[in-house]
Amino acid sequence: MISEQFALPSRNPKQAGTVRVRIAPSPTGDPHVGTAYIGLLNYLFAKQRGGAFVLRIEDTDRTRFVATSEQMIFDALRWVGLTWDEGPDVGGPYGPYRQSERTEIYREYCDKLIASGHAYRAFETPEELEAERKQQMAAKLPPKYNGPSRNYTPQQAEAAVAEGKPYTVRLRVPDGDKPAGTASTTFRDELRGDITFDHVNVDDQVLLKSDGYPTYHLANVVDDHLMGITDVIRAEEWISSTPKHVLLYQAFGWDLPRFWHMPLLRNVDKSKISKRKNPVSLIYYRQAGYLPQALLNFLGLMGGGMAQPTEQEIVSKGLDTKLADVFSLEDMLERYDFHRISLGGPVFDLTKLKWMNGEYLRAMNPDAFFDALRQTIFSDSYLREIAPLVQTRMETLAQFGDMADFFFKDDVQPSPDVFVPKKRTLEETLAFAGDLLTVLEAAAWETTAIDAAMRTLLTDKQWSVKEAFMLLRAIITGKTASPPLLESLIVLGKARSLDRMRRFLDAQKKALALAGRGK
Numbered sequence: 001m002i003s004e005q006f007a008l009p010s011r012n013p014k015q016a017g018t019v020r021v022r023i024a025p026s027p028t029g030d031p032h033v034g035t036a037y038i039g040l041l042n043y044l045f046a047k048q049r050g051g052a053f054v055l056r057i058e059d060t061d062r063t064r065f066v067a068t069s070e071q072m073i074f075d076a077l078r079w080v081g082l083t084w085d086e087g088p089d090v091g092g093p094y095g096p097y098r099q100s101e102r103t104e105i106y107r108e109y110c111d112k113l114i115a116s117g118h119a120y121r122a123f124e125t126p127e128e129l130e131a132e133r134k135q136q137m138a139a140k141l142p143p144k145y146n147g148p149s150r151n152y153t154p155q156q157a158e159a160a161v162a163e164g165k166p167y168t169v170r171l172r173v174p175d176g177d178k179p180a181g182t183a184s185t186t187f188r189d190e191l192r193g194d195i196t197f198d199h200v201n202v203d204d205q206v207l208l209k210s211d212g213y214p215t216y217h218l219a220n221v222v223d224d225h226l227m228g229i230t231d232v233i234r235a236e237e238w239i240s241s242t243p244k245h246v247l248l249y250q251a252f253g254w255d256l257p258r259f260w261h262m263p264l265l266r267n268v269d270k271s272k273i274s275k276r277k278n279p280v281s282l283i284y285y286r287q288a289g290y291l292p293q294a295l296l297n298f299l300g301l302m303g304g305g306m307a308q309p310t311e312q313e314i315v316s317k318g319l320d321t322k323l324a325d326v327f328s329l330e331d332m333l334e335r336y337d338f339h340r341i342s343l344g345g346p347v348f349d350l351t352k353l354k355w356m357n358g359e360y361l362r363a364m365n366p367d368a369f370f371d372a373l374r375q376t377i378f379s380d381s382y383l384r385e386i387a388p389l390v391q392t393r394m395e396t397l398a399q400f401g402d403m404a405d406f407f408f409k410d411d412v413q414p415s416p417d418v419f420v421p422k423k424r425t426l427e428e429t430l431a432f433a434g435d436l437l438t439v440l441e442a443a444a445w446e447t448t449a450i451d452a453a454m455r456t457l458l459t460d461k462q463w464s465v466k467e468a469f470m471l472l473r474a475i476i477t478g479k480t481a482s483p484p485l486l487e488s489l490i491v492l493g494k495a496r497s498l499d500r501m502r503r504f505l506d507a508q509k510k511a512l513a514l515a516g517r518g519k
Contacts, residue, residue: 019051020228024058024220027069030281030495031076033348034235034265034273037299039082041262042233044336046085054227055087057098058220060213070098076282081296081329086227094227099219106214109222109252110169110207118251119207121157121167122149145170145204169208171217171244171251173199185243190260191341197243205244217241221248229257236261260338263303266345273348275441275498284495288410289376293328294357300332301325302346307335326359377408385491389483403483407492412478412500413507419474421467430508432461433471437501445494447486475504 021042025035046053055077057070074089086092096102113119124132124147133143150172152160161167175183183199207218214222224232239261249256265273273280279288285295300306306327327335361369374380390403406412420429435457443453458468473485476497482488489497 018228018230019046019049020054020230021046021051021233022054022056022224022227022229024056024223025073026058026061026064027066027073028061028064029066029069030283031069031073033280033282033285033295033299035073036077036080036082036282036295037265037302038233038235038262039077040080040296040299040332041303041305041338043082043084044332045231045233045260045338047333048336051230052085053083054092054094054229055084055097056223056227057088058216059098059100060103060215060219062211062213072283076286079286080282080292080299099214099223102219102223103212103214105226106208106218106222107212110214110218113171113207113248113251114169116251117172118247119169119171120150120152121161122147122170122204122206123157123160123165123167124149142201150204166210168206168210170204171207171247173202173204173244173247175199185246187242187246187256187259189239189242190258190338191343192261195239195242197240199243202243202247207248217244217248221245221252224257225249225252225254231258231260233260233262235264237264262341263343263345265302265348268347268349270345270347272345275502277502278348278350279495279499281495283493284499286376287493287496288499290353290357291360291372294360295353296329297325297327297360298353298356300327300329300336302348304342304346305336305338305340306332307337307340326356382407382491389487389491393483406477406479406482407488409478411503412476413504414474414478418478418480419471421470424467426508426512429471430505430512432463432468433475433501433505433508435461436468436472437498437505440494440501441498445490447490450486450489475501 023035023039023042025031043053045051057073059065059070070088077084084090086094086097088095088097110119114121122145128147129145132146136143136146149157149167150170173183184196185199185202186194186196189195205217206215208214223229242259242261246256267273267277269277271277275281279285286292361372364372376382386404386407390400393403394400416426420426424432436454439453439457440450443449454468454472455465457463458465469485470480473479473482476482476485476488476492492500
């Protein structure tokens with residue numbers, strides 16, 4: 001029996017006809033700009049229909065969990081202008097809203113699936129699964145679970161459990177091991193129409209991991225049902241997972257929500273937006289001096305759902321046709337139409353975002369502009385972090401600007417004579433800088449972790465500490481001398497530091513290509 005603590009309230013919002021939507025970010029690092037994009041769409045959908053917007057935290061991936069990330073998600077989404085009706089920090093009738101606090105629910109629902117034959121315990125070890133995957137790839141077959149546990153009798157499974165064998169719980173996909181065409185799942189996407197997946201392409205997905213935590217698939221479906229979610233609005237990368245979710249809804253005997261899969265944000269070259277080509281951290285945009293209303297406006301342009309003002313509106317409201325793309329959240333609530341969304345990937349063009357941010361900055365009165373500077377680039381908290389790093393090196397206060405200017409610059413591009421060590425070539429220096437970026441992306445952002453990560457790389461690549469610190473100092477500050485480097489990285493922040501490294505590498509690769517030395 002599902003505990004009384006977790007029972008649905010007596011009035012199911014789905015049955016009452018109330019629209020309910022949600023976003024479910026994972027606290028695994030800096031909040032992603034894609035979370036704000038999908039969050040905005042969910043917010044607009046709910047508020048246009050008098051419904052509820054729910055924030056749920058999907059924190060069951062304990063290997064990637066970052067303790068500070070949840071609060072960062074709350075702060076970043078509120079900064080960009082979004083609020084929610086229910087969530088971990090505001091409460092609500094369908095909680096708990098953290099999945100780590102709902103593990104009892106998932107286990108009990110897993111037991112129901114096992115009892116009904118829609119799921120089974122799988123006892124294969126990670127090594128056995130990896131060997132199977134390699135065999136399938138060698139045979140040019142799609143990697144897919146095909147272990148013997150699927151065919152265990154209930155008695156065999158119970159005996160393995162009694163022996164203490166660790167196990168996962170997997171979804172039993174009907175006819176998943178038969179030739180193509182014998183079984184399939186069809187669901188409706190509100191933007192694309194009916195989509196069908198043959199079960200030969202649908203794996204027996206893990207629902208409950210061996211550590212007792214659910215995977216995204218089980219927790220997603222159970223939570224959406226228990227929280228009365230009527231419309232699932234998420235990125236199109238989840239389309240391939242939807243058949244598994246539909247099968248779970250059917251196994252439980254639950255009604256399906258409506259599915260809306262939004263086109264992915266794209267780089268200018270149409271590749272999926274990624275930190276390798278664009279800053280994706282909302283923290284970066286806040287620290288770099290973008291205005292939240294400009295960023296929200298920019299995200300509202302993605303997908304083409306925003307109806308342009310009519311000629312009559314332009315005349316009656318005295319609008320500038322050049323600024324037709326500049327609008328407020330209130331304008332979005334009035335004019336955003338989900339059926340206008342284009343399935344072509346919306347381009348996340350930083351050039352346009354900077355233009356838009358400039359329009360907002362120029363529209364401010366001087367006092368508001370001054371306040372914006374003091375709240376971000378020249379905030380008391382930021383200046384207090386910088387001051388101790390330069391204090392012992394100064395003879396007059398006027399020297400502060402010379403020593404600390406790189407903390408306030410948007411772009412720092414050192415010349416090769418500054419960043420290339422004497423015994424290194426430009427090409428091998430840039431190759432090492434790329435390796436350094438990869439290492440720092442994975443490092444915890446505190447001095448001892450950064451230092452340890454760098455020294456491991458130095459040993460592996462046979463670079464000296466002096467060479468590596470000279471290179472990193474040049475990339476971050478544009479200088480050969482600076483305040484303490486590691487401490488400066490902490491103050492500048494991970495998002496801005498890594499963005500500075502990416503921009504450096506991009507600029508240098510372009511310069512090499514122009515010189516005919518790049519690949």
